[in-house]
Amino acid sequence: MLSSTADRNKNRILSLWLIVVLLVGGYFVVKKYALVRFDIDFNLLSTSGRVITEDQLVKKRLDTSLFNSSVFKEFKDYSIVLTDPSRVPIGKNNPFELD
Numbered sequence: 446m447l448s449s450t451a452d453r454n455k456n457r458i459l460s461l462w463l464i465v466v467l468l469v470g471g472y473f474v475v476k477k478y479a480l481v482r483f484d485i486d487f488n489l490l491s492t493s494g495r496v497i498t499e500d501q502l503v504k505k506r507l508d509t510s511l512f513n514s515s516v517f518k519e520f521k522d523y524s525i526v527l528t529d530p531s532r533v534p535i536g537k538n539n540p541f542e543l544d
Contacts, residue, residue, distance in 0.1 A: 511517055
């Protein structure tokens with residue numbers, strides 16, 4: 446009877462150690478691969494930053510060389526020009542309306 450009690454205690458201790466090892470290992474795996482990291486630069490969120498005025502925006506010039514490239518010119522325009530809004534059907538036809 447004494448040996449079975451010692452065996453039970455030994456099995457419990459071994460089980461507890463196994464659970465602790467699994468929990469610690471699982472924590473490190475989750476920490477490395479699954480947790481989302483929030484590396485936010487809180488300096489970007491501060492209100493003490495520089496405000497761009499309208500005068501500064503007027504002085505800025507955009508680089509339009511992209512529109513002159515051959516790749517941009519190969520794009521196809523699939524848009525539909527709606528010149529007369531009265532000719533554009535809106536919704537479905539009224540079945541009770543006489544033509």
